[in-house]
Structures are given as C-alpha cells and as structure tokens.
Amino acid sequence: QAKRAGGNGYAFFTATLTRIARERARLEHELRRAIRDGELLLHYQPQVSLSDGALVGLEALVRWQHPQHGLLPPGRFIPIAESSGLTLTLGEWALHEACRQARHWLDAGIAIGRMHVNVAHAQIQRGALYDTTQRILAETGLEAHHLGLEITEGVVMEHDTEVIAELERLRAEGISLSVDDFGTGHSSLARLKELPVDLLKIDRSFVNELDTQGQDRDIIRAIIALGEALGQEILAEGIETRAQALLLRQLGCRLGQGYLFARPLAPEALPDWVVTRKGPA
Ligand code: C2E
Ligand code: MG
Numbered sequence: 001q002a003k004r005a006g007g008n009g010y011a012f013f014t015a016t017l018t019r020i021a022r023e024r025a026r027l028e029h030e031l032r033r034a035i036r037d038g039e040l041l042l043h044y045q046p047q048v049s050l051s052d053g054a055l056v057g058l059e060a061l062v063r064w065q066h067p068q069h070g071l072l073p074p075g076r077f078i079p080i081a082e083s084s085g086l087t088l089t090l091g092e093w094a095l096h097e098a099c100r101q102a103r104h105w106l107d108a109g110i111a112i113g114r115m116h117v118n119v120a121h122a123q124i125q126r127g128a129l130y131d132t133t134q135r136i137l138a139e140t141g142l143e144a145h146h147l148g149l150e151i152t153e154g155v156v157m158e159h160d161t162e163v164i165a166e167l168e169r170l171r172a173e174g175i176s177l178s179v180d181d182f183g184t185g186h187s188s189l190a191r192l193k194e195l196p197v198d199l200l201k202i203d204r205s206f207v208n209e210l211d212t213q214g215q216d217r218d219i220i221r222a223i224i225a226l227g228e229a230l231g232q233e234i235l236a237e238g239i240e241t242r243a244q245a246l247l248l249r250q251l252g253c254r255l256g257q258g259y260l261f262a263r264p265l266a267p268e269a270l271p272d273w274v275v276t277r278k279g280p281a
C-alpha cells in the first residue's frame with residue numbers, strides 16, 4: 001500500500017496515525033466505561049518512620065482491573081485520561097475512594113495516619129480543588145488532618161499566585177501538601193520558599209543508586225538541608241534495600257516509602273500488614 005503511494009512512506013504513515021488514533025479512541029471509550037463500571041481501584045503503599053518503622057501514612061495509587069488485560073498500573077492509562085479530559089473524573093473518583101477507605105479503616109481502629117492522594121495538573125489548574133476536597137471530606141466524614149495531597153514538582157513550580165492561594169486555603173484546613181518526585185523538576189529556591197508545602201518527597205531515582213553513587217548522597221544531603229531550612233519534612237521514596245534505608249537515616253531523612261517496607265497493597269491486605277509489620281529496617 002505504501003509502495004503504491006510512491007514509496008515515500010506517506011500512505012503508511014497516514015495509516016499508522018489512523019491506527020493510533022483509533023486505538024486511542026478505543027482506550028478512551030474503555031476508560032470512561034471502566035470508571036463508570038467500577039473497574040478502577042486503589043492500592044495503598046505504607047509510609048513509615050525510618051527510625052522505628054512506625055506507620056505514618058498511606059499513599060493511594062490507582063489501578064485498573066481490566067477485564068482482558070488484568071491489573072494495569074497508572075502509567076498505562078493516566079496519559080489517556082489526561083489527553084481525553086478524564087483527569088478530573090478520575091481525580092475526583094480517587095480522592096473520594098481514598099477518603100472513604102481511610103474513614104472506614106479509622107473507624108475499624110486501624111491507625112493509618114494520613115491518607116495521601118496524588119493530584120494531577122489539571123485538578124489544580126481549574127481552581128476547583130478546594131471546593132471538591134471540602135465536599136468529599138464532608139461526604140465521607142474524614143477529617144482534614146487525615147488527608148494529604150501529593151503534587152508533582154513541575155506543577156507546583158510553574159504556577160501563579162492563584163494556585164498558591166488555592167494551596168494555602170487547602171493547607172489552612174489542615175490538609176498536608178507534599179511535593180512529589182522532588183529533584184526531577186526545575187525548582188527555583190525562591191519559589192519553593194513561597195510554597196505552602198509540608199513535605200518534600202525525594203524522587204526514587206536519587207534513592208536507587210544511593211549505596212553506589214556518591215553524588216546521589218550529596219544531592220540527598222542537600223535536599224534534607226533545604227527541607228530543614230524551609231521547615232519541611234523529607235520523605236524518601238523507592239527504598240528497596242536495608243542499606244538505602246540505613247544511609248538515608250544517617251543522612252537525617254526521617255520518613256520513607258518503598259518495596260523494602262511494603263509494596264502498594266490491595267485494600268484487603270492492608271489491615272494485616274499494619275498488625276504484623278516489623279520494626280525498623
Ligand atoms: P508516584 O506518586 O511517584 O508514586 C510512586 C510510584 O513508585 C508508584 O508507582 C509505586 O508503586 C512505585 N514504587 C513505590 N515504592 C517503590 C520501590 O521501592 N521501587 C520501585 N521501583 N517503585 C516503587 P505506580 O503505582 O505505578 O504509580 C506511578 C505514578 O502514577 C505515581 O507516581 C503517580 O504520579 C501516578 N498516580 C498513581 N495514582 C494516581 C492518582 O490517583 N492520580 C494521579 N493524578 N496520579 C496517580
Ligand atoms: Mg505520589
């Protein structure tokens with residue numbers, strides 16, 4: 001077919017684009033249906049104190065239980081949601097489900113600490129995050145001090161005074177704000193100082209090679225010093241080995257999260273983990 005079109009690959013290119021567009025439209029349609037039919041679910045990853053292993057909070061991570069493809073990680077469908085205007089629907093669903101689950105666990109006497117929910121760019125841009133959050137807290141009966149929102153560094157950095165005002169209102173209610181994947185974006189220190197943020201989450205990429213790369217150690221040391229200067233807590237994500245946990249603790253990092261402590265857990269598995277968890281790594 002492409003050859004007949006003159007061998008310049010143009011027809012082939014067009015056919016490929018058409019195929020990609022169709023595939024995308026199909027996935028978008030499927031995702032819409034999945035949200036409606038309740039195929040999305042949240043897994044929960046514990047966040048712990050590095051000194052004694054105590055559970056301090058959970059991070060809610062969305063999954064798609066796809067009828068044909070099995071359990072899909074967010075990397076497979078969040079981009080589709082973002083390019084098809086489903087981000088707000090997905091974001092609201094996740095926030096509601098995480099708050100509902102947190103309320104349920106707290107009522108059952110399971111001390112989960114704070115429930116952290118990832119928030120996408122578009123959710124903040126529209127300026128409706130405060131109202132949505134207030135409504136969901138009221139609907140689920142969760143207290144604001146049990147909720148935290150995780151915002152990626154890029155989002156937090158590029159925005160204007162309106163966004164800062166919105167974040168300040170959320171924080172004034174007692175909701176904790178974290179900067180996710182910290183160190184991968186382009187933070188300006190001046191900007192960081194203005195931000196109403198409680199916690200910096202050191203990106204997994206710096207933790208990965210902590211035991212082998214001296215440079216990463218220096219970066220982490222710098223982030224911890226920065227957090228101290230700005231009065232922000234530091235949490236290291238993606239901790240997989242005891243050596244990493246130990247080094248982070250020695251560097252002065254108080255909080256951590258990663259496969260060493262627990263993978264993201266299905267809600268059915270979480271209570272058992274809380275009851276039987278071990279002490280410091
Ligand atoms: P994130 O918020 O930075 O979440 C951490 C990711 O690292 C999760 O991947 C988690 O499973 C993974 N992880 C945790 N500990 C370890 C470890 O020790 N080693 C390794 N290799 N990985 C670890 P996941 O669940 O695939 O989520 C990927 C990203 O998708 C999240 O990154 C977040 O940006 C986004 N995401 C997840 N749920 C939501 C949601 O409800 N809303 C929005 N907007 N984004 C979400
Ligand atoms: Mg996160």
Ligand code: MG
Pocket residue numbers: 180181201203237
């Ligand atoms: Mg992260």
Ligand code: MG
Pocket residue numbers: 181203204237
């Ligand atoms: Mg990350």
